[in-house]
Amino acid sequence: MAAGLINRAIITGVTLLGVSVFALALWQNVNKRMGLDVDPVTTLQANPDYAPALIAVNDMTLAAYSTAENRKDISEGKLIFSEADADAVKLRAKQAFAKAPLNVKAITQIATADFLRTLNWQDRKTLMLAKARNARDRKTLMALSYIDMRGGNFDALLETLDLRHRLGNMATGDLQVIQSLSSLPDQRGLIEKKLARAPSWGEDYFRFVIPNWDAEDIRNNRQSLFIFLGAQDNDFVRQTLLRFYFLQLNRLGLYQDALKDWSALPEVQASGSKTRPLYNPDFKLLTAPHPFNWRTYDPSLALAEVEAAGGLYASSNAPKRALLAQQLITAPTGQALRADMQGRWQYRQQQGYFFWRLSCMPAREPFFDIIIGDDSRENGALSFDIPPLPEGCEFQDLQLFAEPGGFNQRISMRVESMDIVPRTADNSSGAVAKTEGRP
Helix, strand or coil: CHHHHHHHHHHHHHHHHHHHHHHHHHHHHHHHHHHHHHCHHHHHHHCCCCHHHHHHHHHHHHHHHHCHHHHHHHHCCCCCCCHHHHHHHHHHHHHHHHHCCCCHHHHHHHHHHHHHHHCCCCCHHHHHHHHHHCCCCHHHHHHHHHHHHHHCCHHHHHHHHHHHHHCCCCCHHHHHHHHHHHCCHHHHHHHHHHHCCCCCCHHHHHHHHHHHCCHHHHHHHHHHHHHHHHHCCCHHHHHHHHHHHHHHHHHHCCHHHHHHHHHCCHHHHHHCCCCCCCCCCCCCCCCCCCCCCCEECCCCCEEEEECCCCCEEEEECCCCCEEEEEEEECCCCCCCEEEEEEEEECCCHHHEEEEEEEEECCCCCCEEEEEECHHHCCCCEEEEEECCCCCCCCCEEEEEEEEECCCCCCEEEEEEEEEEEECCCCCCCCCECECCCCC
16 A cells, blocks of 8 residues: 555656656747747857757848848948858858758858858859758749859759749849840750740740830740740630730731731631631631731720620720721732621611721721711611722721710611622622721
8 A cells, every 4th residue: 555655656756747847848948939039149148059049140140231222232342241250150050950950041041141242142052952951942042043044054044933933933034034045046945945844934924025026036036935835725825925926016017927827826727717808707706816806895885796606796885986896807909899798787877886997007098987877777788899909008907996976875786797808890889988088
């Protein structure tokens, strides 16, 4: 009985001692963590091998020199991050790394200390070690980008930029770096190799550069764009970049190039090649993009859309003229033409009306207006003769406008087909498209 009491007393004592030791260690750990927020230097003095304190003191030291103003002063020689300070930071970082080898911050602090000495990232080996520990550390990746760009290691640079883009860590300056590389003939092959894998930065890169391309840029970079589009499985991205590309060709007046590239698209091949002045004259819902397929607009108080069942629906009560649909076409020059339209509309011209405008590109002169008015309302058809287009007018713009009338009233119509064909004695309409001064 007595022996049992003694054993229980011993077990109880050992348990209490263990609990006390654990509680003391827990208290010390909590106290150290709280001390980091109040005074990291004092906490480190009391606990010289405490890894978080070593890291925190380094952070304080590096932060004092890392502001944009201080970096500017360092570059101008007005502020010195001494070698002694750098060595102290690196020593604390190595001590922290020995205690907490999974803490990637200790490694980046070593590289940052070297950076602040010269404002150049140099220690790629250390940064690669940091990346191996944490491939998503943004500061490490930015430093590696700098080193690889300065060192001409462009393969690694583009891989790092891909990762940084996926982490939301890329800036306009990085896109400018890619643009500069693409302008170097000996690096264009590398760019295209990366684009063939549809890197995450591809869409933002082309959105950035295409609006600024000139004719020479297009010659040099169109292959890169189509390599990326061929590898791109996101249809929205593909259609967006195609829209950017053809819009830029249109701005530059490179219509022949636009038609060549447009005709080669898989969407156009699947829907049928362009064999007549207008493409898709029956307004079918085709996946082929503009400018040689119909483009519709949705301006304020008006809209136009190609319907799934076929045909174009348009409506408007806008207080001013509104552009609703458009296509770049290729009517023959030097011979008379005829415009034919089938549709349904009930409005009277005094309420407002729709009209087609055919104009030569790029000058938009001469132009011809075809009013969809009262004369042809009952049979839902109109025909107009167009005088021969002059030489140099190989490409034309066909636009559908809504014109407001004297009353604030909505007008609408459905167009089943619209075509422009060479005129013959058999199909001459007698009605001539208006060519008076541009309204």
